[in-house]
Amino acid sequence: MKSKNHLLFLFLVFLSLSSAFLSKKTKHHKPCKTLVLYFHDIIYNGKNTANATSAIVTAPPGYNLTILAGNFHxxxxxxxxxxxxxxxxxxxxxxxxxxxxxxxxxxxxxxAWLGFSFVLNTTEYKGSINFIGADPILVEERDISVVGGTGEFFMHRGIATIMTDTFESEVYFWLRVDIKFC
Amino acid sequence: MKSKNHLLFLFLVFLSLSSAFLSKKTKHHKPCKTLVLYFHDIIYNGKNTANATSAIVTAPPGYNLTILAGNFHxxxxxxxxxxxxxxxxxxxxxxxxxxxxxxxxxxxxxxAWLGFSFVLNTTEYKGSINFIGADPILVEERDISVVGGTGEFFMHRGIATIMTDTFESEVYFWLRVDIKFC
Amino acid sequence: MKSKNHLLFLFLVFLSLSSAFLSKKTKHHKPCKTLVLYFHDIIYNGKNTANATSAIVTAPPGYNLTILAGNFHxxxxxxxxxxxxxxxxxxxxxxxxxxxxxxxxxxxxxxAWLGFSFVLNTTEYKGSINFIGADPILVEERDISVVGGTGEFFMHRGIATIMTDTFESEVYFWLRVDIKFC
Known part of the structure; x- marks a missing residue:
């Protein structure tokens, strides 16, 4: 009986320690889910109303709202x-x-500095994912924070790695976003 | 004594498992607290300085800062x-x-896209709650994220369900916010 | 052997309870890490291009982008x-x-309302910390939320206490930021 007790003890100790260890690991190192998505930005230039998906709303002195400003925008x-x-x-x-x-x-x-949401509404994904963070555009892979979610992404947090492909024109670029979150 | 030991064992196993189970449930499905609040927005229109509570700061070409723009604002x-x-x-x-x-x-x-804080300072509530998220205004109930808090809302996260009543005038609307957070 | 068993029992009970207790305490009351940093803001006034670190991008009617507006900005x-x-x-x-x-x-x-990131890249600190929150500037110590992080601050959350020193000139102020996060 004693050896049985000992086995149970060891099992409980193992349970406590492994649970503490796993919870730490989960929190800090292991993404629970990944999602790879792309988004496409076509800046309004005064002529592309039909296709444009984004609009400049502030500009420094000397520039207007139909072209990204000089001086690194x-x-x-x-x-x-x-x-x-x-x-x-x-x-x-x-x-x-x-x-x-x-x-x-x-x-x-x-x-750039980003504050945006992915609003997903398909049979596969229903909910929104909220992001903020600094985006050092010229770095190939840069991370921002996933700060929250709604719907099936309720209580999710994590990071998103952003990658820009080449700008395909003066007004069109797309970003790949690798979301790693729990 | 052995049976006593067994009871203690069972109690400990139950404690470990139930704690793991509860913590998982809490995180993903059960809001810990709810708070229902309303806020009231009166847009500055050039004449209502005394009553206005919000101010337009950017406008598309052809519009000024005293009226919400056409083209869905x-x-x-x-x-x-x-x-x-x-x-x-x-x-x-x-x-x-x-x-x-x-x-x-x-x-x-x-x-709309929202980034804002509730700053509460009464005997009942002391602290701030920070929100971001996409707001598909025409949907009756839509969720944004509670991304953090301060004071008594330290470390709180969750969601807030927003409901608009009818716009009561061209410049006044109010929103009901059901906050569900831990 | 029985007394040994009892000691082990007590140890396990203590372990479970203290772990539950600590995890609760950690979440709600005890910051895991603190970091004190300062940042320096020199507003562009039309003449200080070389030194300026921030730029006004919107202004109310009657003001331009080279001076903070009257009416509490x-x-x-x-x-x-x-x-x-x-x-x-x-x-x-x-x-x-x-x-x-x-x-x-x-x-x-x-x-003020703040949305910003600390982007750190030294041998000591590598990663970014993301903040949002309301900033009642005239209060000596005010808290905003740490809503996420990247790099070594992956999954971090908490609060930051902001303190302003006196404005040293019309265009220069600095803030002390006490970050308390896990």
């Missing part, structure tokens, strides 16, 4: 309602919309 | 300092202020 | 790329940049 804020797709093709069927803002805040390099 | 950002009340009456005693921004980002429907 | 949004230092000296070696926005939303007192 410093002073531009743009609002966006960009289609989200499952691959990098602008013409793929959208699974949702990326809505929010991006703004340019630096005078000596290209840096 | 696309291009308007407004900053707000709106009274929060416990019921839907604008004239009820405020329990705090809703501060931050709302912006309109879509060209073919009414959609 | 209501209607100003500024974007920032401010150096972060380990002490309150503007000329200390920066450990990163504070990027994002601050906006003024109130007509009868000085109140």
């Amino acid at each position: 410093l002073g531009n804020i743009a609002v966006l309602d960009d289609p989200i797709t499952l691959d990098n093709n602008l013409h793929s069927k959208p699974v949702g919309q990326a809505q929010g803002l991006h703004m340019y805040d630096t005078k000596n390099t290209f840096t | 696309l291009g308007n950002i407004a900053v707000l300092d709106d009274p929060i009340t416990l019921d839907n009456n604008l004239h009820s005693k405020p329990v705090g202020q809703a501060q931050g921004l709302h912006m309109y980002d879509t060209k073919n429907t009414f959609t | 209501l209607g100003n949004i500024a974007v920032l790329d401010d150096p972060i230092t380990l002490d309150n000296n503007l000329h200390s070696k920066p450990v990163g940049q504070a990027q994002g926005l601050h906006m003024y939303d109130t007509k009868n007192t000085f109140t």
